[in-house]
Amino acid sequence: MSKARFRVTQVGPLVSIQDGGRFGYKRFGVNTCGAMDRAGFAAANHALGNPIGQTGVEISMGGLTLECLSGSLTYAIAGGGFIVEAGQEKIGSWTVRTIKAKQTLKVRAGPWGNWTYLAFAGDMQTKRWLGSASTHTASGFGGGQLKLGDEFEVKNVRVLPTPSASIPCPLFARPRSNINIVLGPQEQHFDPESIEDLQNSPFRLTSSYDRMGVRLAGPTLKLKDVLSIPSEPIMRGSIQVAGDGIPTVLLSDHQITGGYPKIATLVSSDIDSFTQIRPNQSVQFRSVTPEKAVELARLRARVSRR
Amino acid sequence: MTPRFKPVADCALLVEFATKESEAVNQTVIALDRALTDAAPKGMTEVTPALVNLLIDFDPVLTDHAELEAAVRSLLPVKPGTSRSAKTHVIDMCYEDEYAPDLDDVAKACGLTRAQVIETHMAAEFYVSMYGFAPGYAYQTGVPEVIQVPRKSGAVRDVPKGSVIIAGAQCIIMTLTMPAGWAVIGRSKVDIVRDDPDRPFLFDVGDKIRYRAISKAEFEA
Numbered sequence: 001m002s003k004a005r006f007r008v009t010q011v012g013p014l015v016s017i018q019d020g021g022r023f024g025y026k027r028f029g030v031n032t033c034g035a036m037d038r039a040g041f042a043a044a045n046h047a048l049g050n051p052i053g054q055t056g057v058e059i060s061m062g063g064l065t066l067e068c069l070s071g072s073l074t075y076a077i078a079g080g081g082f083i084v085e086a087g088q089e090k091i092g093s094w095t096v097r098t099i100k101a102k103q104t105l106k107v108r109a110g111p112w113g114n115w116t117y118l119a120f121a122g123d124m125q126t127k128r129w130l131g132s133a134s135t136h137t138a139s140g141f142g143g144g145q146l147k148l149g150d151e152f153e154v155k156n157v158r159v160l161p162t163p164s165a166s167i168p169c170p171l172f173a174r175p176r177s178n179i180n181i182v183l184g185p186q187e188q189h190f191d192p193e194s195i196e197d198l199q200n201s202p203f204r205l206t207s208s209y210d211r212m213g214v215r216l217a218g219p220t221l222k223l224k225d226v227l228s229i230p231s232e233p234i235m236r237g238s239i240q241v242a243g244d245g246i247p248t249v250l251l252s253d254h255q256i257t258g259g260y261p262k263i264a265t266l267v268s269s270d271i272d273s274f275t276q277i278r279p280n281q282s283v284q285f286r287s288v289t290p291e292k293a294v295e296l297a298r299l300r301a302r303v304s305r306r
Numbered sequence: 307m308t309p310r311f312k313p314v315a316d317c318a319l320l321v322e323f324a325t326k327e328s329e330a331v332n333q334t335v336i337a338l339d340r341a342l343t344d345a346a347p348k349g350m351t352e353v354t355p356a357l358v359n360l361l362i363d364f365d366p367v368l369t370d371h372a373e374l375e376a377a378v379r380s381l382l383p384v385k386p387g388t389s390r391s392a393k394t395h396v397i398d399m400c401y402e403d404e405y406a407p408d409l410d411d412v413a414k415a416c417g418l419t420r421a422q423v424i425e426t427h428m429a430a431e432f433y434v435s436m437y438g439f440a441p442g443y444a445y446q447t448g449v450p451e452v453i454q455v456p457r458k459s460g461a462v463r464d465v466p467k468g469s470v471i472i473a474g475a476q477c478i479i480m481t482l483t484m485p486a487g488w489a490v491i492g493r494s495k496v497d498i499v500r501d502d503p504d505r506p507f508l509f510d511v512g513d514k515i516r517y518r519a520i521s522k523a524e525f526e527a
Contacts, residue, residue, distance in 0.1 A: 026354040026363075027339075028507040029437035029444075130506050139441055139482055185312040185320045230327040231438055231445070233354040233361035235318055257356050257438030265315035268366070290371050293316030297366035 004071025004122065004157045008150040009104070012062010014211060017124070017143025018117075020053020022132035029256050032236070033134035033142065036115045036211060036252050039173035039272040040079020042304075044119035047076040047096050047167045048160065055126060055133040056119040057146065063108035064118070064146065072100035073157035074121040078167050080113020080276055098163035112175060113276040114209070122157035137211045137253050172269060172300055175276040179266060181239065181285045182293050186229065186261035190241070194221040198239075198263055202282040203247070209279055211253035213240075216283075220245035221263060231257040237266035237274075251275060267293040269300040307334050307383070313371040314361065321378055322359035329447065331358050332435045333386035336512045341384050347377035355511050356436045357445075392433065394514040397479070397496050399470050400525035401427075405493035412472070412489050415455050424519060426453045427491065432477055432515040437507070442481035442499040444509045449475050461485040468493045470517070492517075495525065 018041065021034030035041035035058055042052035057064065059082070075097060077084055082093040085106040089097075093116045099105055107116060126133045126143035133143040187195055203218035221241045234240065238250045240260045249266065266274060267288065277283055288296070307330075312320040321338065324331040339355040342362065349369030354361045364374055401409060401424045413423045432448035449472050457473040462485060465471070469480045471488035480486060481499050494517075498508045509515070 024352060025441075025506065026352055027437060027511060028442060029439060030441045129501065131503060136441065138484075141441060182313065182315045185314050229325070230357040231436070232356045232359050233320070235314065235361065235363070237315055255439050256354065257436065265318075267315055268317050290313035290316065294366045294370045297316040301367045 002071060002157050003153055003155045004073045005069040005151060005153050006066045007069055008064070008146050008148055009067050010063065010065035010106070011146050011148055012060055012064070014060040014137065014145070015062060015064050016058050016135040016137060016145045016211075017055060017126045017133050018058045018135060019055045019133045020051075022130055022134050022142070025130055026233070026256050030130065030136065030141075031252075031254060031256055033132070033136050033252055035117060036275040037079050037117070037173060037272045039170055040115065040276075041117040041119075043094070043167055043170065043173065044076040044078035044117040047078065047165070048074060048119055048121045050119060050121070054119065055124045055143065056117055057124075059107050059116045059118060061109040061114055063106070065104060065106040067104045068099045068101050069151070070101050071154070071157055072098065072159055073154060074098045074160040074163055075105070076119045076167060077107060077116055078119075078169070079116040079173065081111040082113065082116040083108050083110040094167040094169050096160070096162070096165040096167065098159055112278070114278055115275060120154045120157070121160055122154040125153045125155060170303070172272055173276070174273060175278070175281070176270070176273045177277075177282065178284050178286055179270045179274050180288050180293065180296060181264040181266055182290050183264045183287050184262070185265070187263050189223050189229075189261045190263055191222050191224050194219070195263070197221065198247075199285055199287050202284050204282045205277055205279045207279040211251060213248050213250040213254055214279075216247045216249065218247075221247055223261065229259055229261055231259045234258050234262070235265060237268060237271050238262045239264045239266070249274065267296055269296045307331070309359075309378075309382075311371075311375045311378070316366045317364055319362045319364070319371050319374050319378070320359055321362065324358045327357045330386070332447065334384060335360050337384035337386045338378070338381065339511065341381045342378070345377070345381060347374060350374065356438065392512045392514050393510065394516065395509065396516050396518055397494055398520045398524075399492040399494040399517050400520055400522055401492040402522040402525075405522070405525070406491050408489035409491050412453060412455050412491060416453050418453070423453050423491070426450050428517050428519060430516075434509045434511050434513045434515065435476075436511060440482055440484065442507055443478055444498065444507075446477040446515050447475050449477050455489050458487045458489070461487040465490060466493065468495055470494055493525070
């Protein structure tokens, strides 16, 4: 089977190998990891006819430049509004293109979004851990972060019959200023005014933002009394409030358990949109019932299957 | 024990047996975890047991909070310690010199000698109450009260992998070199994180652990 080889000639921080995630090990302290924006990642793979969790690269605003050393393949880039320089062509993300030996592919931050995804028509060869290539950035387990000078191979490569195309950007892959949450599971520890503030005041994302989560700026969320709760499970989308009253939204590489109360949790169908909101932009949380949240998740699943 | 059920977003259910930790509560959590794993209710994707509660992740396309709550209720009450026998692990560790930088402070805080702290730690039986924080960080409950110390006011950077650390009733063997705010009382070479798909982590939640001292020479051999 034919293969292609690439070298990393420029790379920013937090550019990592990801796949559909690592399931079943939260009980051992290992979370799912996987793409920050699952919708963008899935769209890139889908455009190539890949399974939506096939191994690819998550690119941060720090950007990535690859040189194709040998071989030829079709690739897709989806997620965020990034700028793609494919040979002489300058285009936006949400694109399918084909690259061959001696050509370079440069991806850099564009008008919107924090993350974009590079998927290959072929099998990217990477380290795997516990059945998944997803990188857990704090430990380095999984495929790992890309570093300057790294080389990797893609096996079983294909050049698609339509070697260039554009990909439609679904609604739930776009940043939105209104994000649905479900209160709890520890909202009872907060004073009622703080529960109101969470839903009625805008919050701003700060630059304390990595794959573990993002700190918000806004009204201080006060606990009724100082308390330490026994360490308990955290999920992707938990809004955790530390003793200083500052909320943090926990994302793909969150720790598995923690002893800070969680005032609310993002509805899963809105997390992808949330991850594309940039630092300094603001967000307005809107509380819905758990039943409504399930409806939203089912609606998104129906739309995605079309 | 009758739990409280709390829906979390659209895709998880928190089942909480108490708000304060105790061995009885934790053993009930572990028993329900095992019962759930065996029963595998429709739509359940993952269970994360913790000290007083457990989180059930589910696929909202296949089920919802109410259906899963009913599935959990049908398994109650669970009998702690009956569904599967826990393994006992004996872990070698070195309590000497540079491997135990906080041992003197622990001894002083507890009004004991170094040797007494070591003896007490070795005489204790721990059980894995949960995993958390980072991959393979098994929280072991069972530090005897006479050698319990609070966590430090701030974390110390770059505490080496293998360090055996204690705070309150908990003991952890660190699986990565990273910051820690607990007292470092020794070091072990045991590999908790293994690249073995059949048994990726040495301990299961509920397993028992004892420690055995080895000399610095043995540790470094």
